[in-house]
Amino acid sequence: MPEETTRTVDDGRTAHDAVTGDGTTARRVTGDGTTDDAVADDRTTARRVTGVTRERLAEMVASASDGAITAGEALAAEVPLTALGFTSLAQMRLIDAVESEFGIEFDLSSAGIGALDDLDALERHLAGIR
């Protein structure tokens, strides 16, 4: 795993924390555009890093599924990834890749596992862990 990627993601988490402490809210704040300039600067950082992370996660989904789901399909998906053919083997590969790349332990409780089913949830999950 390239060190650079890890560092970028770490910065991303810091940016999330600085704005809202959680990825979900970060996107919501970014969307409504009613905050002051100082926060807006942070938001820009958050959005940039969030974008990178989201694309990276989509690539990881594509790689875990051996291309059965492309990164583009994962980004555009409006149904759960399992409905697109994301198998339990692919889920295991994704869990392993995420744990290795972000140095975390994935929550595999019934509640946590929902994060494997779409990128928004996965991104929130990763943001929430830190």
Next chain:
Amino acid sequence: MEIRFAGGRAGTAPLTWGQRAIWDTIVKTAPDDRYFNFGRVLAVPGRARPLTPARAAGALGALVARHESLRTRLGGDETGPGRSGPPSHAAGGSAEPYRTAGPHPAGEHGDPSRAAGPYQVLEAAGVLPVAVAAGDPDRFLDELAATAFDYAAEWPLRAGLVVDGGEVTHIVLVFCHLAADGLGAEVVLRDLRLLLLRGSVPGPPPPQPLDLARWQESGAGRRVAGIAAGHWEQEYRRVPPTMFGRPAGDAADPPIWRAQIVSRAMDLAARRIAAVHSASTSTVLLAAASAMVGAVTGHGVCAMLPIVGNRFRGDTVNAVTTLSQEGLFVLDLDRGPFTELLRAAGPAALRAYRSAYHDPRDRDRLTAEASRERGTPVHPYCCFNDLRFADRPDASPGEAEVRRALADTALSWPLRQERLNCRFCLHVTDEPGGLGVSLTADTRFLPRPAMERYLLGLESLLVEAAFRDVLEPVG
């Protein structure tokens, strides 16, 4: 005939987690450890024919040079030279179902040859004997697989050429389970085919067990091991100490029997349930098998040990070595609808798969701790091995079709033997007549009529659950 092979490097390393796991199992199963030998037959592809024995030998030599696992043997005090089969002190079987782990052999930097336990010894070059015969390749395979490997002295691959009029028609390979598991054997077969057709295998060199062992001992490897160990530790505190603990009255002779059901109805039903509930058929079968274990034992929690391929990572996916290990699958059987059980089985299966990539020394230690705390040995003695390569959910079969298929279900008793280091082993295979589910059980804990009822009950649960919401079965 003989093949001289010469590869790149020689070296020693601790056993990988997968090698250690299968070695522990071999030791516990001795002297019946030939049970773990397995093989493959490669029909020589048309474009590689006619194939002379000399060219076949050349391809086999290149194969052994490419995959270090095929020229790796066991070293260490416990495998003493000249010994045939596992150590004699273990040949009487382990009276204790759990063992306390010793110190980590070799450590991170130590010399593995000074370690107490066995270690892997990779040789750069050697001579591999090759048997040559005419006749039925499958019978040839059985002959080659008939005796246990001499793990320290013998190469872990037995090769045979089936000849017809001087031409090689089939190549038969029998593997020592320390060198490969089923998926590793598929990689071997694919590469052998390419060597016969093209003379070389394209792409980067495959991951090798020596490097894998070193990674597993590193900080990154220990982190992965730690996550897995956490699952075993937590669940071993709460699961039934064993799933089949009550001795039954009417044991058979010999005590270990295998029953196999081949059922197209069960295949159609499992695939339909998988499609309807966005699950894999493997998860569907794990859930149903667990529910049925609850039904025959009365336990409210089922702990089952699925054999997991552990090929989720880039450094393992194409490796020829034994990566398969047991994971710990735990399912609370709340006697509600089967679909609820299936919903819970999804994450439970993922937790089990992650727990399978573990260091057996951690597991031994945690098992001993849990056993001590609970005052009784903790071991489920209940395992599950899905040996199928494809998972094909399909919602299309109708109920009438599935019920009609029930008439073709066949049940047989293909195997019996004296010893097994488990009490309840399910194997799932794709058979020409449908889904094969075999149950190898210790009849001292589950008599033959109960084995039969278990398999037919599993079929009936799946067929029912494919078309209506059924409650979990109660024994």
